[in-house]
Amino acid sequence: MTDCNFPKTWLMLWLDDELDPRAEQAREHLKHCQTCAAQVDAWRKNGAALRTLVDKAVGEVEPLWALERIHARIEATQELPWFDRFMRAASELLLLNRRRVAGLAAAAAMGMLVAPAVVYFAGRGVVPELTGPTTASVVVESLEVGDGATAVVLGSEEGGSTLIWIETDLGDASTDEKL
Amino acid sequence: MKSFSRGCFTVAMLALVTWARSASAAPVELELRVIHAHNNNKTVDSKLDDLKKHLAKLSFTGYALKDEAIFSLELATAGRMQLPNKEWMVIRPETMDADGKLRLELSVEKLKFKTTVTIAPGGTLVVGGPSFENGALILAVRRPKAT
Numbered sequence: 120m121t122d123c124n125f126p127k128t129w130l131m132l133w134l135d136d137e138l139d140p141r142a143e144q145a146r147e148h149l150k151h152c153q154t155c156a157a158q159v160d161a162w163r164k165n166g167a168a169l170r171t172l173v174d175k176a177v178g179e180v181e182p183l184w185a186l187e188r189i190h191a192r193i194e195a196t197q198e199l200p201w202f203d204r205f206m207r208a209a210s211e212l213l214l215l216n217r218r219r220v221a222g223l224a225a226a227a228a229m230g231m232l233v234a235p236a237v238v239y240f241a242g243r244g245v246v247p248e249l250t251g252p253t254t255a256s257v258v259v260e261s262l263e264v265g266d267g268a269t270a271v272v273l274g275s276e277e278g279g280s281t282l283i284w285i286e287t288d289l290g291d292a293s294t295d296e297k298l
Numbered sequence: 299m300k301s302f303s304r305g306c307f308t309v310a311m312l313a314l315v316t317w318a319r320s321a322s323a324a325p326v327e328l329e330l331r332v333i334h335a336h337n338n339n340k341t342v343d344s345k346l347d348d349l350k351k352h353l354a355k356l357s358f359t360g361y362a363l364k365d366e367a368i369f370s371l372e373l374a375t376a377g378r379m380q381l382p383n384k385e386w387m388v389i390r391p392e393t394m395d396a397d398g399k400l401r402l403e404l405s406v407e408k409l410k411f412k413t414t415v416t417i418a419p420g421g422t423l424v425v426g427g428p429s430f431e432n433g434a435l436i437l438a439v440r441r442p443k444a445t
Contacts, residue, residue, distance in 0.1 A: 228309045256421030260401070265410030270427075273355065280440075282352050285411055285427030 123154040130159055257281035325370045326391045326400060329440040332365040332381060335426065336433035349438055352424050358433060383430045385409065387437060400441060419443045 125148050126141075133145035149156050199207070213220050257280060264270045264285055273282040333346060335358040343363040346353065353361055369377040369389060376390040385408045392401045398419060405412040406428070415423055420443045426436035 231310055232312075256418040257423050258399075258416045259413060260416060261412075261414040263410070263412040268409070268411070270411070270413075273352075280349075280352060280422035280424060281415070282355070282424040282426065283413060285409065285425070287409070287427070287429075 123152055125152065125155050127158070130155055131162070134159055134162060259283065325372050326394070327442055328369045328371065328377075328389060328391070328402075329442060330367045330369060330379060330387075330389070331363060331438040331440075332379075333426075333436040333438065334362045334364045334382065334430060334433055335436055336360050336362070336431065338432070346438075348440075349422070349424065353436075356426070361436075364435075381406070381428070381435060381437075383428060383435060385428065389439065402439070402441075404437075404439060417441045 125145070129141040129145040130149070132139050132142040133149070136142075145155075149159065259272050259281060262270050262272065262283065265287070268285055268287045271284045271286075273284065331345070333343075333349075335353070335356060337359045339360045342350070342353070342361045345363050345366070346361055349361075364382050365379075367379055369379075371377050371389070371391050373391050373393060376388050379387050379389070381387055385406055388403075388405045388407070390403045390405075392403055392414075394400055395416065399416045400418075401414065401416050402423070403412065403414050404423065404425065409428060411425075413425070417423060417439075419441055422438055422440040424436060424438050426434055428435045
């Protein structure tokens with residue numbers, strides 16, 4: 120195997136299917152040189168063994184067939200409209216985590232039903248306390264009385280209440296004296 | 299999957315409608331007291347203690363509680379009550395302000411009396427004057443703190 124001086128690099132160019140004049144010379148040389156032919160055959164076997172080794176090593180992390188499927192699916196998914204992609208992802212999520220998704224959906228539904236009631240009852244209890252009696256708990260916006268009647272508006276010292284007193288011509292005369 | 303999405307959407311819509319109905323349909327509670335102010339004696343009904351400072355401004359000697367009622371009214375809904383002098387009093391909560399104050403209309407038709415007031419929780423409106431049995435009638439409308 121060592122008695123031929125033909126350049127090994129030229130043989131490699133031919134082995135790699137390079138479009139090079141030296142590769143063509145190597146092809147012609149291999150037709151009659153058994154030594155170089157045996158050398159090329161050995162390289163082929165070693166190359167095949169090396170590729171198998173690499174495939175096995177990568178396969179421990181992720182089988183190559185699985186990677187190919189994943190790549191194929193990514194490409195197919197990227198071609199889908201966004202809504203279909205969302206529905207597909209949701210569907211897979213539901214299938215893979217059915218119990219968790221069902222629990223979350225039930226919790227969300229309960230929350231939607233209970234939250235309004237909490238807000239409603241909390242509002243009834245809290246808001247009036249925050250807006251309790253102030254200096255103007257009662258404000259008279261408008262006041263109408265019949266002909267011949269008079270109305271007097273009085274506020275209390277605390278401001279928690281307001282008194283409107285109506286005097287009428289038909290009423291007891293002593294009422295006027297009461298104010 | 300589509301039926302699951304539709305189910306979630308339906309539940310959400312029902313919850314929203316329930317919340318909207320409960321928020322808008324909350325009734326307003328109002329306590330009404332009808333008082334007879336007189337000079338027959340010096341007795342003041344113990345249920346009128348919270349009005350004593352108001353009543354002290356008047357020169358009547360005695361105050362008797364003639365009637366009392368609690369109205370639970372929705373906004374824009376009127377409540378009616380007959381007074382001892384056979385006149386009808388109408389009370390109508392109109393709107394609720396953002397700060398919790400209630401706009402309230404009170405009227406006595408025969409007297410041609412009508413007033414609109416805003417009343418905060420805990421506030422009391424006292425209206426007096428119509429003559430009755432050698433004295434006068436007084437109406438006290440209180441909005442409890444809890445409404």
